[in-house]
Amino acid sequence: MKRKPNHYKRKLIPLAVFVVGLLIFLLIVSRLAKNEEMMMRDRCALNAQIYADELEKDFNRSSIATDMMAYMIMDEGGRPRDFARAAAGMMQRSPYIDSIQLAPDGIIADVYPESARIIGKENLFALPDRVQSVTYSRDNKATIIQGPFQLSEGHEGLAVRQPIFFENPDGTERFWGFSIVVLKAPDIFESMENDLKATHNEYRLSKTEPGDDEYHVVLASREYLDRPEAQTFFYGGCYWKLEIMPERGWQPSFPLILSFLLGLGIVFLLTGMTMLLLKLQERRNHLHRMANTDSLTGLYNRQGFDEAVSKWLRKHPEEKATAVIIDIDNFKLVNDLNSHRAGDEALKNLAHTMQQHFSDMAFVGRNGGDEFCALFRGMPAAEAVPLLDGFATRRHLFRYDGKVHSYTISMGYAEYPTQARSRSSLFQCADAALYAVKLRGKQGMSQYQPHAGETGRSQLAFGLQDIAMHLPGAILIYKADEQEKILFANLELIHLFDCDTLEEFLAYTNGTFRGIVHPDDYDRVETSIDEQIAASGSVGTDAVVYRILTKKGRLRRVLDKGRLVDTDFYGRIFYVVLLDESSWD
Structure with missing residues (x-):
């Protein structure tokens, strides 16, 4: 008896559906695995970007001491007179600084703390392991980072060196030397390492040396990383590369779940996997947008x-x-x-x-x-x-x-x-x-x-408030209203009143211009200022002499030269220079 053709169709169609369904299933599984890896890579790339940015910020915060020392050297025309006290203050601001050093002509002359000195006045240009980096720094006028290298205390450090130049009368530049900050290599990386370990990531941080393109490993969780995601940034004359991969590698995490779903039926499985695929794709797109979009403005980051x-x-x-x-x-x-x-x-x-x-x-x-x-x-x-x-x-x-x-x-x-x-x-x-x-x-x-x-950038590098605080003259700024609130007072003015700090000065004067003028002179001074301004216009200059009483009870006569100015942010304010009687000549 011949079998009917439909009999074969009933077998072949389910088989074809199974084979086609299985092929589609395998295709989806392959796609899911790829999307899972892409999502993990996006996450690792985002982490690499975040931690690289944080590391760059830590370098900036810690190495700003080289800028401050450079300003002191240029201000004093050479080695600062009070190097130790200034260095101690700078070290208090950063937990990562091991020592601060000055190297006129490349020869280390001052070290704070003194215990950090390895040997005597060593010449950086004579040390084989440092001559290349310091020469690069001097010749390119670039702040560089060298290391890590072994310190005398038994741990490793990174040396941040900033070259300093003085301008000669003929317009040429003269190399003075270096201001140097040595950073504690284990400490500055500790927060990043702890976070990466806590989030189950393997990592490797590498860097080049100034003037060299070859990367050297600074720290790593293990020797070999399998196709890691990397973020590179340039700082201190060096390229830094942070590589990250998951602890478990790039293998997908749900093969067993997919096998279980397969038992529920090819159709149900395909539907569920399609939904999961869309969800994973959406999450991947979301991570990609997060990695490339500024959260506040919605623009590109x-x-x-x-x-x-x-x-x-x-x-x-x-x-x-x-x-x-x-x-x-x-x-x-x-x-x-x-x-x-x-x-x-x-x-x-x-x-x-x-x-x-x-x-x-x-x-x-x-x-x-x-x-x-x-x-x-x-x-x-x-x-x-x-x-x-x-x-x-x-x-x-x-x-x-x-x-x-x-x-x-x-x-x-x-x-x-x-x-x-x-x-x-x-x-x-x-x-x-x-x-x-x-x-x-x-x-x-x-x-x-x-x-x-x-x-031109050097002009912007000086904070105007820092300049005014140290100018050789007593400077006062206060609001031109009934309260006459003091907005600014420099060190010269603070010391004129026998005070040591701004807080002490503001407490003594109640933070107002009235608290500066001797009570017996105040009405006369206000009348004189108003008359002078009325004579010169709404924005003008005045000058008046009056007495002040310092915190130590000393009576002094001062010449007040002021100017009334309209500003966008503070409204009408007075800019004032007070000259002590002894300086009138």
Whole structure:
């Protein structure tokens, strides 16, 4: 008896469904495993970025002592007179500093604490293991990090060396030597290591030496890492590379679950796996967005912006573009006078405005803090200037706490490929142009000029408050209202009243101008100031002589030279210089 064709169909169709279903299942499993690995890689890449950024910040916070020592040396024209006390104060600010050193002409002369000195006055240029890095630092005028190397206490350290130059009368520069901070290598990495171990990650941190491209392992959880995710950054003349991978490797974590679901039926399994696939894909996309998006403004973050710009430049190597760096003028005052929430509103407002004006023609991102960046694609600087000019010079408004606040911006720009052919060089040029705007008084824009280098930055490196605190003259700033609240007093003024600290001075004077003038002279002084201002206009200069009574009971006569000024942030304020009677001549 012949079998009916349908009999074979009933067998073949289920078999075909099973085979097709199995093939689809295997395809989905393979895709799920790949997505799982991609998600783990995104997570490791995000961790590498976060910890690399934190490590760079720790280096910055710890090595700022080299800048402070350099300022002292340039201010005093050589080795500081009170090196030990200054170094002790700096070390108190960072737990990672092992010692602070000065090396005139490359010869270590001062070490704090003295116990950290390994030998006598060693010449760095004569040490085989250090001559290459110190020569690189001197010749390139670059702050560098060398190490880690063994310290006398038995642990390892990293040496941060900043070259110091003096300007000769003929305009040339003379190399003075180095300010050096030695960091405790185990301590500065400890927090990162503990976090990575706690989150079950394997890691390896490597670095190059200044002037050398070969990486050397600084610390690692194990010798070999299987295809780790890496984040690289440049600091101290060295490239640093942080590599991370999961403790268990890149193998998927759910094969047994998939096998169990297979027993429930091919259709149910395919449906469930499809839903899981979509969910994993969504989570992967979410992690990718988190890694490339600034959470406050919604713009590209630094990594996302760099990736987008680099990708475009690779595709259009000869097409012109304009790179722009923008930051908010006096952003610290926005935070200080209102709150950090007000500062956040200003940042969001600027981001929104940039998106409205530039998003169709430019990549727009936030570098961090109050600094933003943009790349105008296919647009030379001449075409970009009209768009940027009005944006740079107008006042930007935002609303916070029921009030309208304003801020201004500064902007620097450079043209690709005319002025730079790589992304990093292009934005370094735009950054230099931005600093040129700040040196001219902010609120404006400037194109990069080849002669605009790092020399102008030294003017911005000095904090104005630090300068005023140490100027040879008693300086006072107070509000021109009924309360006459003191806003600023420098050390000369504090000492004029026989006080040692600002807090002591404010307590003694009740923090007001009335507390400065002798009570018997106050009404006369106020009348004289009002008359002088009335005679010269609403904003003018006055001078008056009166007595002060110091905290030690000493009576002194001072000449008060003041100027009334209208400011955007504080309203009407007086800038005053007090001259003691002994200095009138």
